[in-house]
Amino acid sequence: MSDLMKHLNETVAFIQSKVKTDAQIGVVLGSGLGNLTNDIEIEYSIPYAEIPHFPVSTVKGHSGKLLFGKMGGRAVIVMGGRFHFYEGYSAQQVIYPVRVMKLLGVKTLLLSNAAGGVNPDYQVGDLMIINDHISFFTENPLMGKNEDEIGTRFPDMSEPYCKELIAKAHAIAKANRINIHEGVYTAVTGPTFETRAEYKLIKILGSDVVGMSTVQENIAAVHCGIKVFAVSVVTDMGIREDENTITHEEVLQAAKEAEPKLALLFNELVRSI
Ligand code: HPA
Numbered sequence: 001m002s003d004l005m006k007h008l009n010e011t012v013a014f015i016q017s018k019v020k021t022d023a024q025i026g027v028v029l030g031s032g033l034g035n036l037t038n039d040i041e042i043e044y045s046i047p048y049a050e051i052p053h054f055p056v057s058t059v060k061g062h063s064g065k066l067l068f069g070k071m072g073g074r075a076v077i078v079m080g081g082r083f084h085f086y087e088g089y090s091a092q093q094v095i096y097p098v099r100v101m102k103l104l105g106v107k108t109l110l111l112s113n114a115a116g117g118v119n120p121d122y123q124v125g126d127l128m129i130i131n132d133h134i135s136f137f138t139e140n141p142l143m144g145k146n147e148d149e150i151g152t153r154f155p156d157m158s159e160p161y162c163k164e165l166i167a168k169a170h171a172i173a174k175a176n177r178i179n180i181h182e183g184v185y186t187a188v189t190g191p192t193f194e195t196r197a198e199y200k201l202i203k204i205l206g207s208d209v210v211g212m213s214t215v216q217e218n219i220a221a222v223h224c225g226i227k228v229f230a231v232s233v234v235t236d237m238g239i240r241e242d243e244n245t246i247t248h249e250e251v252l253q254a255a256k257e258a259e260p261k262l263a264l265l266f267n268e269l270v271r272s273i
Contacts, residue, residue: 030113032255074272095220115211151223183208187215199238
């Protein structure tokens with residue numbers, strides 16, 4: 001058995017020794033969206049630092065937890081805080097929790113993130129369902145030896161985001177009068193926000209938003225056969241004429257303000273799965 005499979009099995013055995021879960025739905029909460037945990041009836045939580053082989057956070061104040069409980073009446077496993085490539089984790093470390101979720105029985109993964117808008121029709125605070133992505137600017141997490149037990153060497157990526165879940169999300173948004181877009185997310189490494197020329201290029205490539213997460217997790221999920229639904233909160237506009245700069249605080253504030261819409265969407269979506 002490979003070291004990776006050994007580690008994954010040890011991680012899963014540890015978690016199962018602490019908590020019994022039959023959750024088939026996983027949720028990852030993006031930057032500024034941590035309050036969504038208020039909508040979860042938390043039954044058990046494990047700090048990442050206590051989970052064997054989970055990446056160790058070196059960043060102060062980044063104390064994530066794996067949460068087990070109920071959301072929209074359904075059993076869920078929630079990552080309260082994710083691992084970003086820009087923090088210095090390897091791409092394999094970033095996706096490790098997705099693989100753990102798979103082994104715990106997760107079949108559907110809901111991802112959320114804060115992103116910069118490059119589609120001029122978008123506004124700060126809008127939600128966008130991701131229907132496709134561009135990941136040429138970040139490291140593909142499947143590089144290196146393929147783990148055949150997890151998935152195939154050359155995964156098909158023609159439907160990385162589940163069409164059925166996208167249709168359900170549109171119906172939920174319509175019923176609740178939430179204005180929602182659908183479009184393409186381009187992943188960058190960060191941690192710098194993009195230059196004006198980079199935002200322009202990213203728009204020309206066919207993207208609607210740009211962000212520093214989600215895509216590596218999506219690739220890992222597709223690789224191991226988990227269905228993915230993902231949504232971006234537009235927290236700033238990259239394409240604009242004004243001279244304003246973008247700050248992390250502004251991103252967090254915009255995410256916080258849009259959070260109730262996202263909470264409603266995720267709750268109802270989970271209920272419908
Ligand atoms: N660019 C990249 N990542 C982001 C942005 C952005 O403008 N906003 C929030 N995350």
